[in-house]
Amino acid sequence: MSVSIGIDNVVKKYGDLTIIPDLSVHIKNGEFFTLLGPSGCGKTTLLRMIAGFNSIEGGTIKFDDTVINDIPAQKRNIGMVFQSYAIFPHLTVRQNVEYGLKIRKMPKDEMKKKVDEILKVVKIEEYQDRLPERLSGGQQQRVALARAIVIHPQVLLMDEPLSNLDAKLRIEMRSAIRDVQKQVGITTVYVTHDQEEALAISDRIAVMKLGVIQQIGTPQDIYARPYNAFVSTFIGHSNLFYGTVNIDGRKKKVTFRNGYSVEMPNLSDEVKDGEEVVVSVRPEEFSINSEGLDCEISSRTFLGKYTNYFLKFDENMILPDQPGIEYSQDLGHVDRILEAGEKIRLRPNPNKINVFTKDMEKSLIKDVKRYE
Amino acid sequence: MSKKRIKWDFWNIVTMVIIVMFVIFLIYPLLNLFLSGFQETTRVDGVDISTWTLANYTNFFSRKYYTEALLNSFKLTFSVTAIAILIGVPLAYFMSFYKIKGKAVLEILFIISMMSPNFIGAYSWILLLGRSGSVTKFFSGIGIEMPSIYGFGGMLLVFTLKLYPFIYMYVSGALKKIDVALSEAAESLGCGGIKKVFTVIMPLVTPTLVAAALLVFMNCMADFGTPALIGEGYRVMPTLVYSEFVGETGGSANFAACMATIMVTVTAVIFLIQKWYVNTKSFAMSSMRPIQPKKPEGIKSVLIHLYIYILAGLSIIPQCMVIYTSFKKTNMQVFVDGYSLDSYRKIIETAVSSIKNTYVYCFIAILVIIVLGMLIAYLSVRRKSWLTNLIDTIAMFPYIVPGSVLGITLMIAFNKPPVMLAGTAVIMIISLVIRRQAYTLRSSSAILYQISPSMEEAAISLGDSPANAFVKVTAKMMLPGVLSGAILSWITLINELSSSVMLYTANTRTMSVAIYNEVIRASYGTAAALATILTATTVISLLIFFKVSGSKDVTM
Numbered sequence: 001m002s003v004s005i006g007i008d009n010v011v012k013k014y015g016d017l018t019i020i021p022d023l024s025v026h027i028k029n030g031e032f033f034t035l036l037g038p039s040g041c042g043k044t045t046l047l048r049m050i051a052g053f054n055s056i057e058g059g060t061i062k063f064d065d066t067v068i069n070d071i072p073a074q075k076r077n078i079g080m081v082f083q084s085y086a087i088f089p090h091l092t093v094r095q096n097v098e099y100g101l102k103i104r105k106m107p108k109d110e111m112k113k114k115v116d117e118i119l120k121v122v123k124i125e126e127y128q129d130r131l132p133e134r135l136s137g138g139q140q141q142r143v144a145l146a147r148a149i150v151i152h153p154q155v156l157l158m159d160e161p162l163s164n165l166d167a168k169l170r171i172e173m174r175s176a177i178r179d180v181q182k183q184v185g186i187t188t189v190y191v192t193h194d195q196e197e198a199l200a201i202s203d204r205i206a207v208m209k210l211g212v213i214q215q216i217g218t219p220q221d222i223y224a225r226p227y228n229a230f231v232s233t234f235i236g237h238s239n240l241f242y243g244t245v246n247i248d249g250r251k252k253k254v255t256f257r258n259g260y261s262v263e264m265p266n267l268s269d270e271v272k273d274g275e276e277v278v279v280s281v282r283p284e285e286f287s288i289n290s291e292g293l294d295c296e297i298s299s300r301t302f303l304g305k306y307t308n309y310f311l312k313f314d315e316n317m318i319l320p321d322q323p324g325i326e327y328s329q330d331l332g333h334v335d336r337i338l339e340a341g342e343k344i345r346l347r348p349n350p351n352k353i354n355v356f357t358k359d360m361e362k363s364l365i366k367d368v369k370r371y372e
Numbered sequence: 373m374s375k376k377r378i379k380w381d382f383w384n385i386v387t388m389v390i391i392v393m394f395v396i397f398l399i400y401p402l403l404n405l406f407l408s409g410f411q412e413t414t415r416v417d418g419v420d421i422s423t424w425t426l427a428n429y430t431n432f433f434s435r436k437y438y439t440e441a442l443l444n445s446f447k448l449t450f451s452v453t454a455i456a457i458l459i460g461v462p463l464a465y466f467m468s469f470y471k472i473k474g475k476a477v478l479e480i481l482f483i484i485s486m487m488s489p490n491f492i493g494a495y496s497w498i499l500l501l502g503r504s505g506s507v508t509k510f511f512s513g514i515g516i517e518m519p520s521i522y523g524f525g526g527m528l529l530v531f532t533l534k535l536y537p538f539i540y541m542y543v544s545g546a547l548k549k550i551d552v553a554l555s556e557a558a559e560s561l562g563c564g565g566i567k568k569v570f571t572v573i574m575p576l577v578t579p580t581l582v583a584a585a586l587l588v589f590m591n592c593m594a595d596f597g598t599p600a601l602i603g604e605g606y607r608v609m610p611t612l613v614y615s616e617f618v619g620e621t622g623g624s625a626n627f628a629a630c631m632a633t634i635m636v637t638v639t640a641v642i643f644l645i646q647k648w649y650v651n652t653k654s655f656a657m658s659s660m661r662p663i664q665p666k667k668p669e670g671i672k673s674v675l676i677h678l679y680i681y682i683l684a685g686l687s688i689i690p691q692c693m694v695i696y697t698s699f700k701k702t703n704m705q706v707f708v709d710g711y712s713l714d715s716y717r718k719i720i721e722t723a724v725s726s727i728k729n730t731y732v733y734c735f736i737a738i739l740v741i742i743v744l745g746m747l748i749a750y751l752s753v754r755r756k757s758w759l760t761n762l763i764d765t766i767a768m769f770p771y772i773v774p775g776s777v778l779g780i781t782l783m784i785a786f787n788k789p790p791v792m793l794a795g796t797a798v799i800m801i802i803s804l805v806i807r808r809q810a811y812t813l814r815s816s817s818a819i820l821y822q823i824s825p826s827m828e829e830a831a832i833s834l835g836d837s838p839a840n841a842f843v844k845v846t847a848k849m850m851l852p853g854v855l856s857g858a859i860l861s862w863i864t865l866i867n868e869l870s871s872s873v874m875l876y877t878a879n880t881r882t883m884s885v886a887i888y889n890e891v892i893r894a895s896y897g898t899a900a901a902l903a904t905i906l907t908a909t910t911v912i913s914l915l916i917f918f919k920v921s922g923s924k925d926v927t928m
Contacts, residue, residue: 053556073556074564086553089655090575099571100561133656151561 002187003063003154004029005050011058012045012211019045020211022059025371027189032181034190036198037208038234043191044159046208050189051157052076063154079148079186081158085140087132093143094119094128100151118150121180138169145177149184156181156188162197174201195235199223204372207231217372224352225368229278229360237326238280240319241293243355245364247273254279254355257317260292262350268366277364278319280354283308283328289347293317295325296343306330307337311346382839383755386747387763394766397802401785402769405777408784409630428630441607442634445593448524448608452531452592453585459532460539461581463683465569466676467540468547470668473677478684480914485687486537487860487910489867489884491597492903493530495891496690497521498602499697499900522604530598533687535588542584546577551659579654586646590639594774596870597884601891609635610776610870617780617874625784632777639772691907698900707896715901723902725879726886730906733797733882734865737804741812742858744805746850749816750842754825764813771810778803779874795877803871808861815857819850856921863913866906 005027012020020042027033035043048054050061052073060067068076088096094115101111119125122142132140141161148156161177162170178201181188192198198205199219207214207222207230215227226232229240246253246261254277255261271277284306295311311325318325327346329338338344355364409429411422432438472478485493500507501521508518519525550573558564558572596610603611609631617628668676701710719727752764770778782803786793793799823846831841869884876885883906890899 051556051560053559072564073559074562074568077562078560080557080560082553082557084551084553084660086551086557088554088557088572088576089657090578090653099558099563103561103563103567131655147557147561157560 001152001154002029002185005155005187005189006062007046007050007059008062009059010046010049010056010061012042012049012054013057018211023211023213024059025206025213025216027187029187030185032178032188032190032201032203034192034198034202034205035208036192036195036205036235039193040210041208042211043193043208045211047157047159047189047191050155051078051080077151077154079151079153079156081141081144081148081156081161083160083163085144085161085164087135087140087143087147089132092129092131093124093135096132096143097128097147097150100147104151114150118146121149121183122146122176137165138173141165141173142176145180149180149186152184153186156186158188158190160191160193162192163194170197177201199235207234209234213371215370217369221369221372225363225365226280226354227363227368227370229280229356232280232354232356236282238282238354239325240322240360241279241281241317242319243277243279245271245273245275245277245355247271254350256293258293258314262348262353264350264353264355266351266366267355268364271364276358278356278358278360279348280356281348282352283326284330285349285352286327286346287349289345292345292347294343294345297338297340299340300338302337304331309338382837382842383751387751387755387759390744390748390751390763391759394763396791397782398766398769398806401781402773404785405629405781406633408626409633411626413624413626428624428627431627432630432634437607438612438631441609441612444524444606445608445610448527448531448606449589449592451528452535453588455528455532456536456539456588457581457585459683460536460584461543461574463536463540463680464543464547465573466680468544469663469665470673470676471665472680478680480918481684481688482537482540483914484691484911485534486541487863487867487914488534488691488907489597489869490530490534490591490595491601491869491884491888491891492694492907493534493690494526494598494601495887495896495899495903496693496697497526497530498891499693499896500689501526522602523606526602527598527606527608530602531592531595533690534598535591536683537687538587538591539581539584542580542587543577546580547573548662549657549659550576550663551657552661552663555663576657579650582646582649582653586642589642590772590774593635593639594776594870596776596873597888600888610774613776613780614874617783625780628780629784632780635774635777636772639774643772694900694903694907697896698904700897700900702897715897718898719901719905723881723883723886723898726881726883726902727905729797729800729880730866730883733801733804733880734862737801737808737865738858738862740801740805741808741861742854744809745812745816746847746854748813749820749850750846753817753820767813768810770806773806775807775868775870776874778806779871782806782871783874794875795880797880799875800872800880800882803875804865804868807868807871808865812854812857812861816850816854819853820846823849852920856917859913859917859920863910863917866909866913 007023007025007027010020010023011018023042023046035046037043045054049056052068052071056069060069062068063076088099091099097115097118098111101114106114116125119128122145124139124142124146127135127139132143135143144161158177162173165173174197190198190201199222202219204216204218205222206216209230215222215231217225222231223235226235226238229238232238233240242257243254245267246255251263252265252267252271253261253263254267256279293313295313297309298312299310301308301310306328309327309329311327313325356362357364410424410426412425412427413420413422466472467475467478497505498521499505501518502508505521508521511518521529554572554576555568558568563571594610596614599606599608599611600614613628613631613635616631617625667673697707698715699711699713700707700715701712702708702714748763748767751760773781782799783794785791786799793802827849828841828846831845832838836844866882867884868882869888872882872885873888876882881889883902887899887902887906890896890902
């Protein structure tokens with residue numbers, strides 16, 4: 001029942017305003033695929049194009065081999081979970097879940113069986129005769145999920161479904177959604193602006209900015225090997241440094257502005273000697289060392305498992321306008337928590353750090369793929 | 373233990389004053405009316421002697437003449453309500469879901485036709501389709517006999533055209549509260565088009581629709597002017613009560629009271645049913661993204677526009693007709709060719725006092741209504757107790773008392789010592805206050821719920837007295853909302869006929885009563901001139917309302 005989704009050269013315009021200039025992505029059958037990006041990046045717009053609530057100004061969207069551009073939303077056989085849940089307030093929980101089945105004219109006894117089953121899966125059996133206004137946010141969320149899944153849609157579309165829940169419930173619901181999705185094995189497109197949620201829940205993630213997909217990949221790849229500086233700073237935290245490539249025979253090195261250099265055999269072959277680059281270092285990729293980058297601790301935040309330090313560097317070493325230069329110290333491996341004002345040397349781990357072109361648009365690490 | 377002493381602070385005094393006023397002007401008259409229906413008055417040696425009897429009721433229910441009027445009232449009211457729903461709901465749907473050309477103007481037209489009095493509608497349809505109406509004459513000139521406008525059909529036409537805007541206004545208000553995601557959710561589940569309308573959209577607006585239908589029902593059931601002008605042989609309760617009460621045929625006040633009680637019982641039962649329904653069926657709706665109107669296409673667009681334009685046209689015809697005829701030349705009450713200001717000259721000679729009365733009475737009434745409304749709202753929202761609860765409930769009574777019944781009620785109660793008010797301006801003003809009090813109270817309470825009590829507490833903590841704090845802080849914050857509601861009340865007051873027609877004397881005639889009298893006397897020219905002044909006042913007040921409130925939401 002589940003299908004793959006093929007999106008080819010899709011364009012979205014509102015009047016003269018182009019939201020999505022030209023976008024292609026292929027979502028595999030049964031995959032949990034997440035559209036991630038800051039607000040206004042076009043992720044919800046794209047989702048609503050797949051759903052049929054937004055028109056498509058160019059290109060095609062296919063479910064398997066069927067082009068669905070001109071099929072109205074109600075005939076696409078999709079299940080959708082809305083940000084506001086959109087539970088029908090005049091129907092009970094059970095009636096809400098039954099709604100789509102009634103439209104499909106399913107026989108009574110079969111319908112009862114299906115609804116009972118799904119109410120059990122999402123764990124809201126005991127509330128089935130309540131009106132939605134007497135349910136908590138998490139319960140409403142489960143109703144919305146049950147209602148979308150029970151019709152056995154070809155694809156499940158979710159538009160920031162957890163953004164109205166509190167932090168604890170969000171974590172609980174995201175594993176519930178993940179479990180239910182695997183259980184039914186349905187192709188799912190999930191929209192969120194929360195990168196942690198995306199990393200936790202997805203098979204693959206597409207990171208979007210201004211209507212363009214910046215990178216598609218597994219959560220691990222996107223985190224470890226971002227394709228450009230936008231992805232590296234949007235997913236998790238990254239500190240950006242100025243650097244220069246030095247090629248000495250067969251050895252490739254990246255030198256920071258203070259003269260410290262690290263050997264990086266994994267740099268791609270296209271780098272040139274003397275090329276100016278941007279080096280992206282995550283807070284956990286630093287370690288204290290006798291040789292390295294000089295800095296001073298300006299403040300710290302103790303977070304239990306680790307401590308986060310905010311650092312002061314010489315201004316010409318780092319890119320301007322960064323939210324903060326951070327170093328996080330895993331408490332399992334240190335004896336002493338550092339104090340503000342202490343001067344330290346930090347060594348970036350050359351196996352982990354990423355290097356981008358000067359314009360920050362492209363990774364210079366070997367074999368980093370933009371779309372996977 | 374010492375006895376608990378009542379502290380005479382500001383709000384306790386206000387509570388007492390309001391209770392005394394309610395007892396005198398509401399409870400006593402209504403009780404009096406109720407009891408009066410079970411009495412028979414005979415005059416022995418110049419003294420009225422009342423005896424207890426069920427004769428009025430047995431008389432009413434045993435004679436077809438009366439029961440038929442009750443049945444007629446039901447038949448008319450149910451038909452009007454049903455047709456108003458059938459017309460108003462699609463209108464609201466089209467106006468909310470589609471981009472309509474000239475929407476802003478159309479909205480104003482619907483509101484004007486909703487706010488103008490019923491009887492002006494009746495009267496202008498007579499001018500058009502009556503025995504000597506212009507349309508009737510035109511068709512008989514080419515040999516076609518038009519069906520009669522008088523009786524059931526005419527009333528159905530007039531009431532429906534006047535009342536469907538209520539359905540439209542309320543339902544479009546509810547449609548605005550629907551989140552577009554609900555509609556999309558239905559579509560994502562495979563349900564589109566007309567099916568979606570009936571399984572999702574309609575059920576969501578049903579509680580509102582029921583409230584609006586009640587309003588239409590009450591309005592139609594209670595209206596006196598329309599059946600009096602256009603009903604002719606078709607007897608309904610308000611006209612029957614009127615003729616029994618003030619009729620020259622020697623009616624009995626006791627019998628009128630009996631009929632009035634029957635009417636109140638009917639409206640009370642309907643009101644309670646509606647309340648029960650809303651309480652059991654209501655649900656909360658919050659809209660993050662309201663529905664955006666779409667551009668209709670092709671033949672659909674043409675049909676929708678046609679539907680809306682024809683409705684708007686029909687609704688506004690009465691106003692245009694009245695204004696047009698007010699400038700026509702008349703000769704001995706008959707319209708002749710040509711135009712003149714004769715009608716206006718005539719009303720300056722004969723009816724200036726009625727214009728003055730209207731403005732003065734309604735202005736005083738509206739001031740009283742505002743002050744009372746704010747005070748009672750404060751008591752019932754901020755000083756909750758069984759007593760203030762009781763006040764709140766009693767204050768809602770007038771909601772179910774038809775205008776004509778209210779007129780009789782006050783008349784029976786205050787036409788004898790110790791409180792002899794019959795024929796005075798005071799009784800006119802009292803009846804106006806009672807007519808609209810409940811509406812202003814409700815809107816004031818709603819506004820008050822949105823104002824935090826801590827504002828006033830802050831004032832008191834800084835050393836202000838409770839009375840001062842209320843006037844300077846809470847009342848001031850309530851005032852803008854209350855005022856815009858009061859403008860709407862003002863409009864309905866200047867157009868009030870049903871109760872005034874029971875209470876007026878030559879000196880206390882208001883404009884609507886004067887128009888009614890002129891129409892009855894077939895003096896259409898002066899009636900049109902007066903009605904034009906009334907309509908102009910209504911429209912100007914509406915424009916002020918739009919300006920003040922910044923919205924076109926006239927649901928009351």
